[in-house]
Amino acid sequence: MRLTKYFLPILRETPAEAQIASHRLMLRAGMIRQASAGIYSWLPLGYKVLRRIEQIVHEEQQRAGHIPLLMPTLQPADLWRESGRYDDYGAEMLRIKDRHQRDMLYGPTNEELITDIFRSAITSYKDLPLTLYHIQWKFRDEVRPRFGVMRGREFLMKDGYNFDLTVEDAIHAYNRHMVSYIRTYERMGLKAIPMAADTGPIGGDHSHEFLVLAPTGESAVYYDRAVTDMTLGDRAIDYDDRGQVSEIVATWTGPYARTDERHDPAAFAEIPEERRVEGRGIEVGQIFFFGTKYSEPMKALVVNEAGERVPVQMGSHGIGVSRLVGAIIEASHDEKGIVWPEGVTPFHAGIVNLKQGDAAADGACEAIYAGLRAAGLDPLYDDRDERAGAKFATMDLIGLPWRVTVGPRGLASGVVELTSRRTGESEEMSPEAAVARLAGIYAGVR
């Protein structure tokens, strides 16, 4: 993309309403614009990041064998009356009447709808196990939305639901989700730690939430440093291999890691002091096993091998997709702006032409731009007629992980500069070498 043809409404000054870094930077970098309290438009740059995160979530869910579908945002109230949650959910649920005075609601989650879909189609244990998921907008009418997309009323969430015959099968689904989540967050450059959690209004028996470590996080967290040293990496995972999956879960949930709600100071004190860490975290996902909480009242039954009709064992599993955009920025920024991890960056690299209109500089930039695109990358070429300082400031603000700086001075000796946003380190090389280097860097990014 050429910047002169793009829509990137960056702000030089910080809007007064933004209190935390991610909100401030998302507004300044032209990623979002508030429509009303807790409701945002996603401008092109923000939308690209959102889509990249969504794509990673899709890839990892499907790798784990989960099936995508799409349910609507508006749901009929009757389904919620069946589960008993229409009255339980309270004012957080946005209730709407259609023209026929039918009670509708903007879905805050989808257990009822998915259970209805399941029961209408599946009646035999032979069709299990099954995990369905979607990525769809949710609405929860928060009393006090704040922190930009971190705590919006409308938010994009991946929510998945497993249907299994036995508790053991459902626990495997739970474990499968945990492993796929660990990998998902890793691909986004995040350190997200599973922590035992309360089940809240969704209910159920076990639950973990995933906390991204960031100093501005909403929750106080206590953990053994051992959890932050673990990496799943690229290892081959067979999601049908219960032994392998449960072993990974055991490894990741072994060390002490709790939010303040579940904190046990006595157990924490037993960790060697040098490994004890008190920090803050942002919740970016949660998994639940809740058995027959919905299948029983909503009569989602299957016939088992013995010919008996039994309620399916279920769980639900969520990733806060739109919240992740903010969480990643909280975890990765500096005083100049955002620092995107390669896995989610809106553009792979920025090209800064220091002297627009200079034949050599223009030519070299065009060649690099074409070269990067030919290599399958998505570069952002700053071809505005701006001074170098303004271009650098823009690139730093929007946080592309790599920048190719092209100017007449360097070109005189045949070189351009490749700079890492994270470290600030630059290296001079030929334009061709810069393209090859970037292609190599991204070949290693899943």
Next chain:
RNA sequence: CGGGCUAUAGCGCAGUCUGGUAGCGCGUUCGACUGGGGGUCGAAAGGUCGUGAGUUCGAAUCUCGCUAGCCCGACCA
């Protein structure tokens, strides 16, 4: 939902106390000089002062209502 606060140009703000018909910086447009970290000079455009009513010869300014937004707390992917 309790407590506090705000609303004036795209953004950041002054002007309100003490009523006289709206201003500054950034950004934008045009011109010139510039050109490796938000450069300089000159010119210009841009505002129903959130909204409704009231007081007054006259309201951004005073009074009352309403709406929207923000912050602290309690609650949440």
